[in-house]
Amino acid sequence: MMDLFSDIDQMERDEILALRRELDEANRLYYVENAPTMSDRDFDAKMRRLQDLEKAHPEMASAQSPTQHVGSDLADAAGSKGEHFVQLAHRYPMLSLGNTYSKEEIQDWVSKLPADVEIVCELKYDGLSISLWYEHGRLTHALTRGDGVRGDDVLRNIQTISAIPQQLDASLSQIPFLELRGEVLLPWRNFERLNQEREANEEPLFANPRNAASGTLKLLDSDEVRRRGLITYLYYMLGEQLPGTTHYERLTLARDWGFPVSDAIRVCHSLDEVMDFIAFWDVQRKTLPVATDGIVLKVNRLSQQQQLGYTAKTPRWAIAYKFPAEKQLTTLRKITYQVGRTGVVTPVANLDPVQLSGTMVQRATLHNEDFIRQLSIQEGDRVWVEKGGEIIPKITGKESSSLTCSSNAASCSEASSKPFHFITTCPECGTPLVRVDGEAAWRCPNTSTCPPQLKGRIEHFVSRKAMNIDGLGQETIDLLFEQGLLHDIADIYSLRKEDIARQEGFGDKSAEKILAGIEASKQIPWARVLFALGIRMVGETTAKKIARRFTSIETLQWATLEQLTAIDDVGEQIAQNIIDYFLDEHNLSLVLRLRQAGLQFQESPSSPSATASQTLSGKTIVISGTFLHHSRDEYKDLIEIHGGRNSSSVSAKTSFILAGDNMGPEKRKKAESLGVPLVSEDEFLQML
Numbered sequence: 001m002m003d004l005f006s007d008i009d010q011m012e013r014d015e016i017l018a019l020r021r022e023l024d025e026a027n028r029l030y031y032v033e034n035a036p037t038m039s040d041r042d043f044d045a046k047m048r049r050l051q052d053l054e055k056a057h058p059e060m061a062s063a064q065s066p067t068q069h070v071g072s073d074l075a076d077a078a079g080s081k082g083e084h085f086v087q088l089a090h091r092y093p094m095l096s097l098g099n100t101y102s103k104e105e106i107q108d109w110v111s112k113l114p115a116d117v118e119i120v121c122e123l124k125y126d127g128l129s130i131s132l133w134y135e136h137g138r139l140t141h142a143l144t145r146g147d148g149v150r151g152d153d154v155l156r157n158i159q160t161i162s163a164i165p166q167q168l169d170a171s172l173s174q175i176p177f178l179e180l181r182g183e184v185l186l187p188w189r190n191f192e193r194l195n196q197e198r199e200a201n202e203e204p205l206f207a208n209p210r211n212a213a214s215g216t217l218k219l220l221d222s223d224e225v226r227r228r229g230l231i232t233y234l235y236y237m238l239g240e241q242l243p244g245t246t247h248y249e250r251l252t253l254a255r256d257w258g259f260p261v262s263d264a265i266r267v268c269h270s271l272d273e274v275m276d277f278i279a280f281w282d283v284q285r286k287t288l289p290v291a292t293d294g295i296v297l298k299v300n301r302l303s304q305q306q307q308l309g310y311t312a313k314t315p316r317w318a319i320a321y322k323f324p325a326e327k328q329l330t331t332l333r334k335i336t337y338q339v340g341r342t343g344v345v346t347p348v349a350n351l352d353p354v355q356l357s358g359t360m361v362q363r364a365t366l367h368n369e370d371f372i373r374q375l376s377i378q379e380g381d382r383v384w385v386e387k388g389g390e391i392i393p394k395i396t397g398k399e400s401s402s403l404t405c406s407s408n409a410a411s412c413s414e415a416s417s418k419p420f421h422f423i424t425t426c427p428e429c430g431t432p433l434v435r436v437d438g439e440a441a442w443r444c445p446n447t448s449t450c451p452p453q454l455k456g457r458i459e460h461f462v463s464r465k466a467m468n469i470d471g472l473g474q475e476t477i478d479l480l481f482e483q484g485l486l487h488d489i490a491d492i493y494s495l496r497k498e499d500i501a502r503q504e505g506f507g508d509k510s511a512e513k514i515l516a517g518i519e520a521s522k523q524i525p526w527a528r529v530l531f532a533l534g535i536r537m538v539g540e541t542t543a544k545k546i547a548r549r550f551t552s553i554e555t556l557q558w559a560t561l562e563q564l565t566a567i568d569d570v571g572e573q574i575a576q577n578i579i580d581y582f583l584d585e586h587n588l589s590l591v592l593r594l595r596q597a598g599l600q601f602q603e604s605p606s607s608p609s610a611t612a613s614q615t616l617s618g619k620t621i622v623i624s625g626t627f628l629h630h631s632r633d634e635y636k637d638l639i640e641i642h643g644g645r646n647s648s649s650v651s652a653k654t655s656f657i658l659a660g661d662n663m664g665p666e667k668r669k670k671a672e673s674l675g676v677p678l679v680s681e682d683e684f685l686q687m688l
């Protein structure tokens, strides 16, 4: 008996360690990579389980446990490359919120508060938190949450949000330090526009507006940040000797002082009022321009907040109620298959239409064969559809078979479901599919004549970051493709005005515009032409690096695996894809036709790399801090085109550090200990 108990103990201890690892990794993917793999609901459930287990095993307590610290969005903390922003310590730690999906727990929380308590209810915005510092009325820093103790200063990106005041009224300049916290968000509309562009440019899509906002705020290019259109709602004001004795008063003041504060705030005096607020917004939130994932309840009186205090990770005076993910049961009528630009075949669930989060859902992705097998779903099954943080609705499971059969025979899955077999040939061109070792996807290998692959490659070629041919959108490409006027990217350059003008919805004017775009594309520089060719895994940045090393297509065509992998960011797989591309006769003939059309297949003599020196040859340079004359990206380019190598971390191999203002203290310390010299911005420019 004793043995059995200690076995259980051991199992629970193992589970604690496994959960810690899993939650740490989920935090990293969520906060650093902006590419979550676990749903919020699963994350919260696992966190709960870990908390319970740690309570049962106090001997396993650890300050490093994810139950004891907030997830970190600091790139360096996760070992990822590059320190893009200066990090600063928060004046007040930036905590997380306790949360629950259960109304009973909300009731429980409220019941433990003092009898005369007032509770402020607010929307829980689903973006990323920001801390704005105002020193004597001027906005001086804007920190991300980071690890809760230190954050990245993303001031220049925050300054693109016009609703955030840069300078407060003169009467407020006597306040030495004022901090406003809130949420940075990308409205649904901007998020959808951004993802459409990313799709056209073959960049990975953001799963939800939160990830998009977070990825945007960490960009180095503030113009791009401005273009994407972030917004913010502020929900917490703190500092010393500020006016107001309640949270609500402070928010009202903040609004009067010109800060963007939401109107969806209510001071509640009873649990009923709180529940009303929750019920109202659970429905109304679907009409809001931004994503919300719950309601935040905060004790209104600051003196009571102080009495309640904090745990290591969360305030005791606030809690979040999270809305349940909306899900619906419906029938999976048919599994169909979609072929993407790269030939990947994705199974799609065609459903009996159901209403979900305000939209009618009829199709959902089934990802790949393994996913379908794991859920063991078949055509005819009753399945659960959810719209969580992700854009595309997903199937999360099937109704258990005992519940499936109702008196209505049509909805009985046992009777009507058909065993599942993934297709073996391409639904578009009939070619037998292949499955690459280690990949979950089946792929159509017919790159040269499979229609969606051909059309997809043309769409990529004309997209904004590639050849940027205005007017040639997806629909026009479809049209010209169906008419047999466009089979491949080189055909674009043989299009005649009358070919376009005679299409429905087109006239002379629009045809002329498209032709002008095509003509202009002949001046697009070599690096972008290389990206436009659509070689597998050669994205925009990689194409730039390759084009810098191989300044013409002739040299690239004969490049060896070793030469290619010597380029930063080019691994063996990419190198092999490039080699394979030039071994394919069809591609060679395409390139020849494009060359005859007059495209740029070599670095133009006026471009910087052709005229650059080898001044920095053999030098490894680390960039740190902020600069006056050029952006960090420009300095990276300058280093490379003068023959040097840019590296993100200081080591004994570092030749020197290009040190700007506010250089990171860690880097400075490391440089000192290794004796790596610092070179100022002016000294560096003189060097060149």
Ligand code: IVH
Pocket (backbone or CB within 6 Å): 095, 096, 097, 122, 123, 124, 125, 126, 127, 128, 129, 182, 183, 235, 236, 296, 315, 318, 320
């Ligand atoms: S109050 C100490 N209010 O939710 C007070 N947070 O899961 C802490 N959030 O990190 C925050 N809407 O990013 C507060 N109205 C709101 C909020 C809100 C969204 C976010 C915030 C926080 C996270 C906790």
